[in-house]
Amino acid sequence: MSVQYHLKLAPGDVAPYVLLPGDPGRVPLVASLWDESREVASNREYVTFTGTYRGVPISCTSTGIGCPSTAIAMEELARVGATTFVRIGTCGTFQDRVRNGDMAIFDSAARYDGASRLYAPLEFPAVADHEIVGASIAAGEALGYPFHVGTTRSADTFYAMHPRPGSSFNDYWQSSWRDHFEDLKRMNVIAAEMEASVILVLARIWGLRAGGIAVVLDNVLRVSGASGEFDPQDQFEHGGDEIERLARMGSEIVRIVAERDAARDPPRRELDVNPT
Amino acid sequence: MISQYHVKLVPGDVAPYVLLPGDPGRVPVVASYWDEAREVARNREYVTYTGTYRGAPISCTSTGIGAPSTAIALEELARVGATTFVRIGTCGSLQTRARVGDLAIFDSAARYDGASRLYAPLEFPAAADHAVVTAAIDAARSLGVTHHVGTALTTDVFYTPQEGVAFGGYEQSWAREVYEDARRQNALAAEMESSAVMVLTRVWGLRGGAMAVVSDDVFEMVGETGPFDAETTFDVGAAQMERLARVGSETVRVLAGRDAARRTS
Numbered sequence: 001m002s003v004q005y006h007l008k009l010a011p012g013d014v015a016p017y018v019l020l021p022g023d024p025g026r027v028p029l030v031a032s033l034w035d036e037s038r039e040v041a042s043n044r045e046y047v048t049f050t051g052t053y054r055g056v057p058i059s060c061t062s063t064g065i066g067c068p069s070t071a072i073a074m075e076e077l078a079r080v081g082a083t084t085f086v087r088i089g090t091c092g093t094f095q096d097r098v099r100n101g102d103m104a105i106f107d108s109a110a111r112y113d114g115a116s117r118l119y120a121p122l123e124f125p126a127v128a129d130h131e132i133v134g135a136s137i138a139a140g141e142a143l144g145y146p147f148h149v150g151t152t153r154s155a156d157t158f159y160a161m162h163p164r165p166g167s168s169f170n171d172y173w174q175s176s177w178r179d180h181f182e183d184l185k186r187m188n189v190i191a192a193e194m195e196a197s198v199i200l201v202l203a204r205i206w207g208l209r210a211g212g213i214a215v216v217l218d219n220v221l222r223v224s225g226a227s228g229e230f231d232p233q234d235q236f237e238h239g240g241d242e243i244e245r246l247a248r249m250g251s252e253i254v255r256i257v258a259e260r261d262a263a264r265d266p267p268r269r270e271l272d273v274n275p276t
Numbered sequence: 277m278i279s280q281y282h283v284k285l286v287p288g289d290v291a292p293y294v295l296l297p298g299d300p301g302r303v304p305v306v307a308s309y310w311d312e313a314r315e316v317a318r319n320r321e322y323v324t325y326t327g328t329y330r331g332a333p334i335s336c337t338s339t340g341i342g343a344p345s346t347a348i349a350l351e352e353l354a355r356v357g358a359t360t361f362v363r364i365g366t367c368g369s370l371q372t373r374a375r376v377g378d379l380a381i382f383d384s385a386a387r388y389d390g391a392s393r394l395y396a397p398l399e400f401p402a403a404a405d406h407a408v409v410t411a412a413i414d415a416a417r418s419l420g421v422t423h424h425v426g427t428a429l430t431t432d433v434f435y436t437p438q439e440g441v442a443f444g445g446y447e448q449s450w451a452r453e454v455y456e457d458a459r460r461q462n463a464l465a466a467e468m469e470s471s472a473v474m475v476l477t478r479v480w481g482l483r484g485g486a487m488a489v490v491s492d493d494v495f496e497m498v499g500e501t502g503p504f505d506a507e508t509t510f511d512v513g514a515a516q517m518e519r520l521a522r523v524g525s526e527t528v529r530v531l532a533g534r535d536a537a538r539r540t541s
Contacts, residue, residue, distance in 0.1 A: 108384070108403035108478075120461050122398035125427060127384035130409045137406070151401060151478065187396050187479045204384075204427065205461045 004076035007048065007061065008041040014050055015057035016083045017254040019247075020073065020212075022195060024062035030088070030247040031060055045069060053251045056258040063087075066156060067115035067198035074202045084257060086132060087199050087212030088250035090242070091152065091191040092220035094184050099216065100237040103147040103249060104190050105136040106212040109197040112155035116201040126154070126200040131257060132211025139252035145245060150190035152214070154197035159230065166228030181221055192220050209257075213249055215242045280352035283324060283337060284317040287356045290326055291333035293528040294353055296346070296363045297520075298469060300338035306364070306521040307336055321345060329525040332532035339363075342432060343389035343472035350476045360531060362408060363473045363486035364524040366512055367465035368494040370429060370458055375490060376511050379423040379523060380464050381412045382486040385471035388431040388454075392475040402430070402474040407531060408485030415526035416487075421519055426464030428486065429455075430471035434506075441504045455494050466494055487527070489520045 003010045019030060024047040031037035037051030045064030052058060061077060063070040074085065091104055098104065109126035111117065116126065133149065140147035155161065161180050165173035184192075196212045203210030217236040224230060279286045295306060300323040307313035313327030321340030328334060337353060339346040350361060367380050374380055385402040387393060392402060409425070416423040435441055436455075437448040455466070470486040477484030491510045 107406050108401035110401060111399040121386075123387040124461055124463075125384035125386060125401040125403055127401055127403040127427070130383055130406060130413075130425065133406045134410060149406060151403065153399075187400055188481050189400075207462050 004079060006044060006072050007046045007076040008043045009048060009076065009080045011080045013040045014048065014059040014061070014077060014080055014082050016081065017056070017058050017258060018077055018082045018085055019058065019060040019250045019254065020063050020070070020085055020087045020199065021060065022063050022065050022089055026243060027060050027062050029243060030250065033247050033251055034058060046073060054255050056255045058251065058254050063195055066194050067113040067154065070195045071115040071198050071202060074199060078206060078208060083208050084132070085199055085203055085208065085210040086250055086253050087196055088246050089193055089195060089212070089214040090217050091193040091214035092218045092223065093191055093216050094181060094220055095190050096219070098148050098190055099146070100218065101240065101242060102216045103140055103145050104152065104214050104216055105133065105140065105147050105149045106152045106191065106196050106214070107133045107149055108151045109200050110151060110153040110184070110189060111197045111201070112153055113197050114156050116198040120201055120205055124201065126197040127204065128200055128211040129203065129209035131260065132209055132253065135253045135256040135260065136211055136213055138256050139249050143249055143252060145249060148190050150188065152191035152193055152196045152212070153184050153189050154194055155192065156194065158194065162224045162228065162230060164224065164228030167224065167230040181224060185221060191216070211253070213246070213253070215246045217242070280355060282320060282348050283322040283352045284319040285324060285352065285356045289316045290324065290335040290337070290353060290356055290358050292357065292359045293332065293334050293532060294358045294361055295334065295336040295524045295528065296339050296349065296361055296469070296473065297336065298339050298341050298365050302517060303336050303338050305517055306524065309521050309525055310334060322349060330529050332529040334525060334528050339469055342468050343391035343430070346469045346472045347391040347476060350473065354480060354482060360408065360483045361473055361477055361485070362412070362524055362527055363470055364520050365467055365469060365486070365488040366491040366516070367428065367467040367488035368492045369465050369490045370455060370463050370494050374424045374464055376492060377516060378490045379416055379421050379519065380428070380488050380490060381409065381416065381423050381425045382428040382464070382470050382488070383409045383425055385428040385430045385474055385486070386458065386463055387471040387475070388429065389471050390432055392472045396475055396479055400475065402471040403478060404474050404485040405477065405483035407534065408483050408527070411530040411534065412485055412487050412523070412527045414530050415523050419522055419526060421523055424464055426462065428470040429458045429463045429466040430468060431466060432468065434468065465490060487520070487523060489516045491516065
């Protein structure tokens with residue numbers, strides 16, 4: 001098989017377990033926590049490192065921002081042998097109980113994206129594999145990180161859908177945006193980000209496994225406050241050790257999943273899907 | 277508090293853990309496997325028994341068929357103190373790996389129902405609570421019941437408008453490939469209540485899950501065997517119901533044990 005069109009990966013280049021950050025710049029940072037690693041490909045927004053973490057084979061591929069580029073990464077990673085996908089990202093929150101710096105573990109996603117609905121209709125649930133959720137909870141507990149398990153909202157826009165004019169350029173605004181955030185808060189949605197829904201839907205329809213975690217950088221409702229002004233550079237809480245904790249928790253999730261897979265008797269069947 | 281309008285329950289009548297079959301006739305059958313049980317209410321399609329199963333407080337309320345009557349049961353049960361909901365039902369398999377008599381454990385549902393979308397838009401996932409899913413898996417394992425974990429196809433129609441199923445040969449183009457597409461999406465089995473259980477519990481911050489014993493294969497039912505006749509093609513015998521009642525009750529026991537351990541730690 002020749003290399004995949006966008007990711008430039010061939011079978012053997014990646015481990016079965018792949019961490020998925022959005023930012024290509026974070027891939028070497030994630031890999032720096034492993035026992036050993038090497039860059040296996042770099043093209044467009046897609047950077048891939050492969051190595052071992054505490055004895056477990058592991059890869060990390062950046063998806064770029066949003067579900068379209070993430071769907072491409074998933075398609076091509078699955079073709080070269082990836083079976084377990086864990087998104088590691090950043091998010092905002094709708095809930096007051098969730099604080100900046102906390103971890104959000106996604107057991108499901110609200111599908112405000114375009115790509116996933118071209119694969120399966122909106123009725124179909126974006127839901128994480130329970131083994132990944134279980135391993136994520138175990139990793140959060142072992143590391144002593146505060147975490148919350150729940151639904152994320154995956155949307156295709158970063159600057160749109162705020163309750164008041166000011167988030168989009170030139171004060172562009174739509175009335176249908178007014179109650180969007182408050183409705184999500186009332187639906188008990190814990191996070192806002194841009195990639196989880198397509199990762200969960202694609203893995204599920206293929207019979208593969210996926211989950212996701214994100215570190216919380218802001219409270220969406222507070223940031224989109226009275227003025228309507230939105231300046232992520234000022235309003236998001238960056239700069240601490242958030243990304244390092246994210247990378248560590250993601251790598252620990254892979255270790256726990258891999259150890260549980262190995263302990264299974266008979267060993268886990270990788271592909272639990274009917275031939276079509 | 278006066279009793280709830282439809283289910284006729286008041287606070288104290290139900291345990292925090294409630295099993296939800298569709299059929300009111302199955303409630304006493306489920307309760308017959310408990311240590312002790314009593315009927316606490318009966319009205320319309322809603323029959324409720326409360327008791328203990330291997331020391332765990334437990335209730336069982338029938339929902340009637342479909343998401344609308346199920347949503348009413350959930351609203352009223354939550355008001356009188358129920359916090360954990362486990363649907364126990366029957367389903368039709370969409371995958372050859374899930375055979376008649378196997379147990380489908382639903383971690384999620386495709387939302388082809390009407391009621392749940394009046395609570396939250398279709399973008400919102402019908403996802404089961406993680407603790408309920410893992411307890412159901414552990415319960416099925418401990419009882420040696422063959423099980424599969426996956427997505428339910430929850431629909432508001434039993435007699436889908438496709439050839440050989442709906443009355444008079446009535447057919448709609450959307451229905452022609454709905455099951456084939458669901459099979460390709462890796463959905464596990466079709467039934468009629470899980471999506472509402474999962475969406476409502478999730479928006480409320482309560483816990484919901486679902487399991488169903490496979491009573492038929494959807495594709496055999498709509499296949500070359502001629503007109504669909506549920507009476508002759510479904511297997512909902514006593515052995516199936518016993519398996520369902522036992523795994524459901526055991527799921528509650530596992531959850532209650534873990535909840536108690538968490539409170540004391």
